[in-house]
Amino acid sequence: MIGAGLAGLAAVAGLAAHGTWHRNSFVFGPAITRLPDQRAVSITFDDGPNPRATPLILDVLKREGVTATFFVLGRHADRWPELVRRMADEGHQLGNHGYWHRKLHRRGPGYVRDDLTRGTESIERASGGVRPRHFRAPHGFRSPWVTAIARSLGQRTVGWSLGVWDSARPGAEEIARRAATGLRGGSILLLHDGDGYDAEGDRLQTAEALPSIIENLRARGLGFATLPD
Numbered sequence: 001m002i003g004a005g006l007a008g009l010a011a012v013a014g015l016a017a018h019g020t021w022h023r024n025s026f027v028f029g030p031a032i033t034r035l036p037d038q039r040a041v042s043i044t045f046d047d048g049p050n051p052r053a054t055p056l057i058l059d060v061l062k063r064e065g066v067t068a069t070f071f072v073l074g075r076h077a078d079r080w081p082e083l084v085r086r087m088a089d090e091g092h093q094l095g096n097h098g099y100w101h102r103k104l105h106r107r108g109p110g111y112v113r114d115d116l117t118r119g120t121e122s123i124e125r126a127s128g129g130v131r132p133r134h135f136r137a138p139h140g141f142r143s144p145w146v147t148a149i150a151r152s153l154g155q156r157t158v159g160w161s162l163g164v165w166d167s168a169r170p171g172a173e174e175i176a177r178r179a180a181t182g183l184r185g186g187s188i189l190l191l192h193d194g195d196g197y198d199a200e201g202d203r204l205q206t207a208e209a210l211p212s213i214i215e216n217l218r219a220r221g222l223g224f225a226t227l228p229d
């Protein structure tokens with residue numbers, strides 16, 4: 001009985017911790033988790049730019065006339081600034097994903113401020129002056145100060161409504177199938193044009209899946225929107 005009670009308590013504590021760190025949790029401040037417009041979907045990419053996948057993804061978006069949001073990693077922007085410039089020039093929204101891509105939920109405020117500030121500066125430098133208005137934490141992990149520090153930099157924190165585990169490379173068809181099954185009007189889709197740990201990591205499946213993801217949404221009468229300011 002006591003054992004069961006303790007197990008129950010542990011489960012509740014586990015849930016609370018998970019809920020607190022969850023990307024869409026309001027415990028550590030508000031996050032954008034859905035679009036106000038129920039007739040549109042927002043396509044977002046994390047961890048780029050990537051030298052092979054990002055140009056292909058930009059080609060698809062241009063051909064299809066779709067505007068997306070890129071949560072750029074400062075460390076990768078420093079390496080391939082011309083790709084960040086291209087995102088901006090082609091009308092896409094640039095968001096901050098920090099600089100180092102370490103999980104932030106156990107880091108102190110000094111570390112978090114430094115990581116977010118460096119990420120912002122790299123994006124501004126690479127893009128020719130675009131100041132990001134949104135921030136997404138690596139893995140969505142936050143703490144009491146992450147969202148407040150982002151806000152002090154003029155950035156709203158963003159979660160996502162659907163992740164399709166494209167970073168595990170299950171095959172382009174499977175990525176497109178998961179997106180088609182899970183997306184609804186108002187959804188924010190998380191995809192990866194880069195790899196937060198390996199700067200040259202393979203994200204070609206995501207690029208390959210993108211045309212069918214867009215085609216499926218169009219066939220259902222849904223449009224595309226960037227994130228609200």
Ligand SMILES: [Zn+2]
Nearest residue numbers: 046047138196
């Ligand atoms: Zn990431």
